[in-house]
Amino acid sequence: MSATETAPTDTLKIETIAVLGAGTMGHGIAQVAALAGYPVVMRDLERDALRRGVQSIERNIRKGIERGKLTEEDFDLAMQRLRGTTHLEETLGADLFIEAAPEVLELKQEILRSVEALRPGRAFIFATNTSSLSITEIARASQHPERVIGMHFFNPVHIMRLLEIVLGRETSEGTLETAREVGRRMKKEPITVRDVPGFASSRLGVAFGLEAMRMVEQGVASARDIDTAMELGYNHPMGPLRLTDLVGLDVRLRIAEYLHQTLGTENFRPPEILRRMVEEGKLGKKSGEGFYHWNKDESI
Numbered sequence: 001m002s003a004t005e006t007a008p009t010d011t012l013k014i015e016t017i018a019v020l021g022a023g024t025m026g027h028g029i030a031q032v033a034a035l036a037g038y039p040v041v042m043r044d045l046e047r048d049a050l051r052r053g054v055q056s057i058e059r060n061i062r063k064g065i066e067r068g069k070l071t072e073e074d075f076d077l078a079m080q081r082l083r084g085t086t087h088l089e090e091t092l093g094a095d096l097f098i099e100a101a102p103e104v105l106e107l108k109q110e111i112l113r114s115v116e117a118l119r120p121g122r123a124f125i126f127a128t129n130t131s132s133l134s135i136t137e138i139a140r141a142s143q144h145p146e147r148v149i150g151m152h153f154f155n156p157v158h159i160m161r162l163l164e165i166v167l168g169r170e171t172s173e174g175t176l177e178t179a180r181e182v183g184r185r186m187k188k189e190p191i192t193v194r195d196v197p198g199f200a201s202s203r204l205g206v207a208f209g210l211e212a213m214r215m216v217e218q219g220v221a222s223a224r225d226i227d228t229a230m231e232l233g234y235n236h237p238m239g240p241l242r243l244t245d246l247v248g249l250d251v252r253l254r255i256a257e258y259l260h261q262t263l264g265t266e267n268f269r270p271p272e273i274l275r276r277m278v279e280e281g282k283l284g285k286k287s288g289e290g291f292y293h294w295n296k297d298e299s300i
């Protein structure tokens with residue numbers, strides 16, 4: 001074993017983080033990493049995405065200052081620690097790569113291979129922010145699947161406290177411990193989940209959403225009243241139907257179909273009302289209508 005290699009069970013000291021992708025999730029992850037004190041290199045293929053990502057980070061931290069949660073010094077230090085690049089070579093010094101590129105298995109595998117090709121023989125952890133793909137599948141592209149793990153952050157990253165850590169079949173204890181430690185330093189609450197379709201969060205969230213839709217379909221109550229039941233009865237910050245409108249009904253339908261196929265349980269069969277609404281172009285907030293009318297905030 002060379003001096004730079006470590007045994008698969010070892011934890012790894014993370015000094016620098018590379019975030020691959022500067023979109024909705026990537027820039028948020030880069031922000032919480034920089035605020036946690038890590039030097040961060042954020043890489044995207046597109047210069048525009050990098051520019052927008054950095055602007056969003058600046059805007060978010062400024063809002064944090066207005067709310068009294070962050071200081072000017074936090075802003076200055078975080079921005080000093082953050083570097084954006086379109087060149088993968090500039091991520092060379094990182095010990096932890098967090099991939100936040102589009103949700104395409106082959107793309108994630110290709111990114112993993114190119115990171116490994118860049119750093120032969122040097123230990124690093126490759127974390128993917130995938131919300132649905134199998135970590136074990138992604139790790140098939142790796143020479144070191146024990147160092148591949150899921151770090152599933154939630155949107156918006158700087159606000160949501162949950163970090164769902166997903167173990168691939170070969171992920172080592174050391175990799176898990178390192179990911180948990182980094183997550184805690186980013187002020188997230190890590191949970192550990194096996195690599196099953198929907199992990200823990202999507203499986204539960206989608207189950208709630210689909211049941212709520214079936215209740216609208218059966219005329220049990222209006223969408224607003226069903227949401228209110230969960231908001232006031234169970235202290236959910238937002239009811240499952242309003243949340244479905246924000247996520248997008250088309251996105252929810254795809255996830256439900258995937259969970260229905262892979263888990264094989266009937267409670268994930270997409271309800272007719274969901275299929276019909278997607279066919280009619282009622283996709284939620286982005287189309288102006290879903291379970292609510294978004295310009296008037298009325299429920300169906």
Ligand SMILES: NC(=O)c1ccc[n+]([C@@H]2O[C@H](COP(=O)([O-])OP(=O)(O)OC[C@H]3O[C@@H](n4cnc5c(N)ncnc54)[C@H](O)[C@@H]3O)[C@@H](O)[C@H]2O)c1
Nearest residue numbers: 020021023024025026044045049100101102103130131155
């Ligand atoms: N959006 C969400 O609410 C959310 C929540 C949790 C997890 N996720 C997951 O996070 C990942 C990213 O989602 P997003 O919403 O941020 O996507 P996004 O489309 O906003 O951003 C993806 C970025 O990756 C860049 N990119 C493409 N190929 C790249 C490469 N080879 N190297 C570096 N960058 C590359 C794109 O230019 C784009 O800027 C997906 O796997 C998604 O499933 C998304």
